[in-house]
Amino acid sequence: MCSVIMASGSEYFNRCGPKYLTNIDWNNAHHRRSVSASLVEGVYMLEEDRQARRGVSQCVAPPWWEFFNFKVVNSLVDDNDKSIFGAIFEYKPSAYSYHRSMDRSPRYVIAFRGTLIKLESFARDLKLDIDIIRNGLHHTGRFRTAIKAVLDLVSVVGSSKVWLTGHSLGAAMAMLAGKNMAKRGNFLEAFLFNPPYVSPPIERIKNKKVRHGLRFAGTLIKAGIAFAAAVSDNHNNSNGIQDSSFAAISGWIPCLFVNHLDPICSEYIGYFKHRKKLEDIGAGGLARLTSQHSLGNMAMSAVGIKGIDTSEPLHLLPSANLTVNLYPCQDMISAHELHQWWRPDLNLNCSVYKYK
Template sequence: MEDMKQRKKEEKPTSSRQIFCLSGPLHLTSVDWNNFHDRRSVAASLVQGVYILERDRQENRTDPVAHAPPWWEFFNFQLVHILVDDVDNSIFGAIYEFKFSNFNHNHSAQKSPHYVVAFRGTINKSNTRSRDLKLDFLCVRNRLHESSRFQQAMQAVESIFAVAENSRIWLTGHSLGSAISLLVGKNMTKMGYNVEAYLFNPPFLSAPVEGIKSEKLKHGIRFTSSVVKAGLAAAVKGLNHNHNKHNNHRPEKDESFSSLSGWKPYLFVNPADLISSGYIGYFEHRKKMEEIGAGKIEKIATQNSMGSLLSSSEQRDIEPLHLIPSAYLTINMRHSPNFKHAHGIHQWWDPSFFGLSELHEYNPYVLCTG
């Protein structure tokens, strides 16, 4: 009797958020792959599948009581590979393959992915907290590329493209996972590959200006920041030009940034999420700068961060992780009661979701937003 009481005390209650039949998008009994909202919901669910894979591991849940499989099986995907961190042995990513069949091969199936590579964000549990927070810190310092987790992710994606180059391959992630996806996507684009990316609550590594109520003050801060960054970037470029005269030429940062202009990842942010909401101002500020005739200044500023410009020469050469030329930006317009909800993955498959989407395009010669 005492043993039974002890076992009950040690058992951890399972959150309904982990159980697909309680919180998953059950309304998507038939996915229209031409529908942007359906694709968003599926991508978010596959990321949730990675979260639950790790929770299943932590709580020793295996088939047939594991909670993770419905998060991909409901959409006719199969799990073909898991990515395990070599430091804490946690599951941080998964590779899914879409199972084509006569049942799901409708007119929209041509838009479905063949493979999806998904990455989870930080899990604030004792098993994963230490490692995830260290990676968060590397992300803030613009050194995520140095982590073994990113290198594993990069190798996995490269391997898929090597064997399935002509397939439709998606990258998706949430929070820290979206930072990994973004960095992988940038690298694959520069290598000449076409990858579709769905990035949920991607970290914007800059001062949280979005929390300021006054639009005039926000614009003033952004304008001043753009002018300062443009000036610093011009000074640094001059130093680099003199340095490159005596060394092998390396591509200028603006060349690298411009090479990404054709890649248009899907970004999903919430105005109440201070981690990702900076992307709203980042793209809106471009439009305003163009409207007031300061597009040339912003063209330089948009590809530089204050942190990288003021860092050591070695770190200065590294392209800021969070800055991207073009994107489809989707903003969740529904009220979020707290930060946890605003930064959560669950909002992105909610059937009552209401958001605004806009394509922001970067032209290396003429700055424009459409």
């Protein structure tokens, strides 16, 4: 007989969820962000309920979506470990909730959880985290399940009312799905919380001059490697092909939410700021070239580490609506937590970066 594991306080929506959002205004960025994050938390709780063998009356997951008038229409299950890694939510607004902001509301939201430190799923999640570092997430069975779900849904209802969202590993999954859809001309609204950026966390260096110097040096190295690769390929225009691919998805502007103290995602801040700085000094061509290449992936491939795909790094984006949480955090763990994104008292800095 399987024992039932009771939920801890942090898993209950009534204790730590954004229950103050009793009237959702879809024109409000804070409301859209908070609801999206809550749905991702719901996916975490779906898998925790499954692993804890909780019955219907003991499940803690449903309030995370039911409070906002969503329902689960499908759970996404990893073929490898049978864990729930995502869910498709359908918005079912009540009669009294209809107002003008409904034009901004989703009809469906596809949400993906991140790494869950639980016995039945941790090994698989950790392997996928490594796949992100190796730029191989697109080769995994979990992503094939995810992109099929996205493609199937969009083929039926269209792209204008389908949202993508995810946290950490799940944000990488949603980002990859969004990029794939953008290549097909479908620009899905996306809310990506603490998405992994595969790079040393230069943004955490306090000395501004050192940060700038390291980034500029990295830019020159990437430009040199990219040029050398083009020459070795007998001028086969591979860089032109990649530039065309990068530009093709530039109209997709996902919402990225990063914490400046989170080493997993904070480098997005420097990535976009440095690119804009290059553009401002007239080095737009250099910015376009180097923003498509990952120095980490290049280095791992150059030293002979097998299985590194350098063709199109997952974490690099041409455009984004970047929101940085400047609210003080106790440590790096809290800086990476999903719960921060529905706090009503956040200190946020928002910038929109468009590929030129």
